[in-house]
Amino acid sequence: MEQCSADPVFCAAIAEGYGRGWPSSQWQGLGQFGLYPGMRFWGPCGLLLAGNCTVSEQALAVARTEELNSKETGLMHFKQGGETQRCLERKYPKNLPTISVVLIYLDEALSIIKRAIRSIMDKTPPHLLKEIILVDDNSSNEDLIGKLDAYVSFIHDERPGLVKRVRHKEQMGLTQARISGWKAATGDVVAILDAHIEVHVEWAEPLLARIKEDRTVVLTPVFDRVNFDDLKVIRYIPAAVGFDWALWCMYESFRPEWYKLNDESQPGKSPSIMGILVVDRLFFGEIGVLDGGMKIYGGENVELGIRVWLCGGSIEVVPCSKIAHIERAHKPYLPDLSITMKRNALRVAEVWMDEYKDNVKIAWNLPLKVCP
Numbered sequence: 001m002e003q004c005s006a007d008p009v010f011c012a013a014i015a016e017g018y019g020r021g022w023p024s025s026q027w028q029g030l031g032q033f034g035l036y037p038g039m040r041f042w043g044p045c046g047l048l049l050a051g052n053c054t055v056s057e058q059a060l061a062v063a064r065t066e067e068l069n070s071k072e073t074g075l076m077h078f079k080q081g082g083e084t085q086r087c088l089e090r091k092y093p094k095n096l097p098t099i100s101v102v103l104i105y106l107d108e109a110l111s112i113i114k115r116a117i118r119s120i121m122d123k124t125p126p127h128l129l130k131e132i133i134l135v136d137d138n139s140s141n142e143d144l145i146g147k148l149d150a151y152v153s154f155i156h157d158e159r160p161g162l163v164k165r166v167r168h169k170e171q172m173g174l175t176q177a178r179i180s181g182w183k184a185a186t187g188d189v190v191a192i193l194d195a196h197i198e199v200h201v202e203w204a205e206p207l208l209a210r211i212k213e214d215r216t217v218v219l220t221p222v223f224d225r226v227n228f229d230d231l232k233v234i235r236y237i238p239a240a241v242g243f244d245w246a247l248w249c250m251y252e253s254f255r256p257e258w259y260k261l262n263d264e265s266q267p268g269k270s271p272s273i274m275g276i277l278v279v280d281r282l283f284f285g286e287i288g289v290l291d292g293g294m295k296i297y298g299g300e301n302v303e304l305g306i307r308v309w310l311c312g313g314s315i316e317v318v319p320c321s322k323i324a325h326i327e328r329a330h331k332p333y334l335p336d337l338s339i340t341m342k343r344n345a346l347r348v349a350e351v352w353m354d355e356y357k358d359n360v361k362i363a364w365n366l367p368l369k370v371c372p
């Protein structure tokens, strides 16, 4: 998988670092410090390194996928509501809206998708789980065709018709995949999740109960970070999702009122979301779903945040709803997403930010005016 006529130690280091998902800036950094002066980048599909050492990104992705596929170790064990006492004490009505769960993916490991489906089936009350919709943004991994079909028919022996499939004929990006999933959904509420997740016990009830109270809230659960290699779980504390002038989203504190409540089971208002969202299906349509003009992903979550707040809704983080999210070693689409991020951020600025849009250009180091 690697052709290394250059220093093999160097190549191994590259492969390891790449597998760990080091950002490209770190590689360039190594070059600058004179450690590997010959290093440079080569296209979106591979790295051309010193000498003729080429590490194919695709080969690495396949290796990682095989590694994950070999780890069918059963589901992770989670306790209800992230083990927070106040969450454990909460009771939810039996009569809640139904939920359609959308799982979006591009070249995901088969075992990961199976884990997601199984954990959603096990941990969502059957009378509330309307369907699981798999949206494939034109993956090339063949496991995701035949073997996944076989798994779906196995599931259908137990729960006929539970899993629906949507497959893009060409790659359209994650934002479009989310929209396709929403279009296919028929439940009262739609949860749009990545496929590399597992849900905790009682993940759905806090979300559905909150939407039953107020159909204009767009919700997000609290994530755990799961290491891609050893599946070790790192818990995140509940936090809001804000963004900077480059329109990169980031965790930030809730408003002071939330901390004064001294109750970790209370939803907290948030400017935006990280990407995973749970929303009343029809309300989401009324406010325009996601911006279909966004490329790949990045920025669409900030745009949604602004739109929800300006269109009469609000965004909340729900701490009693927990989802474990596997940190991907290899990001699909492009190794460096900053190009589409910049483009998407400028789109958000043009649409929503009026006289503040120059701040976004400054944050991206772009000229305020193009000279004729």
Ligand SMILES: [Mn+2]
Residues within 6 Å of the ligand: 194, 196, 325, 326
């Ligand atoms: Mn993800």
